Amino acid sequence: MKEKAMQWVFLAAASISILAVALICIFLFANGIPAIQEIGVVQFLTGMKWKPTNNIFGILPMIVGSIYVTAGAIIIGVPLGILCAAFLAHFCPKGIYKIIKPAIELLAGIPSIVYGFFGLVVIVPMMQEIFGGGGKGVLTASILLGIMILPTVIGVSEAAIRAVPETYYEGALALGITHERSVFFTVLPAAKQGIFAGVVLGIGRAIGETMAVIMVAGNQATVPEGLFSGVRTLTANIVMEMGYAADLHREALLGTAVVLFVFILLINLSFSLLKRRDF
Numbered sequence: 001m002k003e004k005a006m007q008w009v010f011l012a013a014a015s016i017s018i019l020a021v022a023l024i025c026i027f028l029f030a031n032g033i034p035a036i037q038e039i040g041v042v043q044f045l046t047g048m049k050w051k052p053t054n055n056i057f058g059i060l061p062m063i064v065g066s067i068y069v070t071a072g073a074i075i076i077g078v079p080l081g082i083l084c085a086a087f088l089a090h091f092c093p094k095g096i097y098k099i100i101k102p103a104i105e106l107l108a109g110i111p112s113i114v115y116g117f118f119g120l121v122v123i124v125p126m127m128q129e130i131f132g133g134g135g136k137g138v139l140t141a142s143i144l145l146g147i148m149i150l151p152t153v154i155g156v157s158e159a160a161i162r163a164v165p166e167t168y169y170e171g172a173l174a175l176g177i178t179h180e181r182s183v184f185f186t187v188l189p190a191a192k193q194g195i196f197a198g199v200v201l202g203i204g205r206a207i208g209e210t211m212a213v214i215m216v217a218g219n220q221a222t223v224p225e226g227l228f229s230g231v232r233t234l235t236a237n238i239v240m241e242m243g244y245a246a247d248l249h250r251e252a253l254l255g256t257a258v259v260l261f262v263f264i265l266l267i268n269l270s271f272s273l274l275k276r277r278d279f
Contacts, residue, residue: 025261028254028257028261029258031251031254032251032254032256032257032258033255033258034251035248035251035252035254035255036255036258038248039057039248039255043057044059044252044255045060046060047059047060048060048061048222048223050062050237052241052245052249052252057248057249057252057255059234059237059256059259060223061221061222061223061231061232062221062232062234062236062237062256063234063259063263064223064224065223065224065231065234066207066233066234066260068138068142068224068231069138069141069145069206069213069217069231069233070145070203070206070207071142072138072139072141072142072143072145072227073141073142073145073146073148073149073202074146074199074202074206075146076142076143076145076146076147077145077147077148077149077150077153077202077206078149078153078199078202081149081150081152081153081154081157081198081202082157082188082195084104084150084154085153085154085155085157085158085160085195085198086157086183086184086187088101088158089158089162089183089187090169090179090183090187091183104150104155107147107151108151112148112209112211112212113211113212113215115147115148115212116144116211116212116214116215116216119141119143119144119212119215119216120215120216123140123143123144123216124136124140124216127139127140127228131228133228134218134230136216136218136230137217137224137227137228137229137230137231138217138224138226138227138228138229138231139227139228140216140217141213141216141217141231141233144212144213144216145206145209145212145213148205148206148209148212149202149203149205150202152198152201152202153198153199153201153202154198155198156194156195156201157194157195157198159194160191160193160194160195160197160198161188161191161194161195163191163194164187164190164191168186168187169182169183169186169187171186172185172186196271200268200271203267203271204264204267204268207260207263207264207267208264209235210236210238210239213233213235214236214239214240217230217231217233217236218230218231219236219240221237234256234257234260234263235260237256238253238256238257238260241253
């Protein structure tokens, strides 16, 4: 009886999760698609200007901005995260591990607004001093997001590396391969599925981040011309204007949420197909 009851409890929990996702999808598409149709799909997706007061709604600059910032976070955060995970799993002394591991877990629990404040008072002045200008832009946001995705990438990657059977590592050593080569050419390739999952989760964290990006990205609704240009992401566009938006403006923001939702789905689908092909 107890096992049967717990089976129903687990089924209910899974059903609630699926229902929540379905309700979110219904709400977004029911409220956002009519606005996209009214504005025009081509105009909405490829328009270069966002001027709500003139009923001009083009989100291409925000799409490009989201891609740039997310790509920058991947370039910065993913290699550091994987290397750190390898260090923790096979190179880190136990005494140091007891210090580093809790610190990384603490990073995962820091609110995004705190990260944004750190970027505003530390990274932005640093960028101003090194490169000049206002300090807010694509590079600054990418650095901050790269730091923010580190706990996710490190945690999942380390677990995947530790899950590799010890015989892989010992077999490589028995063939005369050095410790470093055994880890990087035997253990890491064997753990690539888990590492890949950590990377995907990190990308999801980067593309969905809002508050921290708002504080350091410059929030200019234009296509960035370089790494130091101000940028506005899709998430930032929604948060900044939803509080006072009305009528078509509000519906256009919901349409932006639809585009972001589809964008995330396409990314996950692409990584899933790539995973099936390569692994």
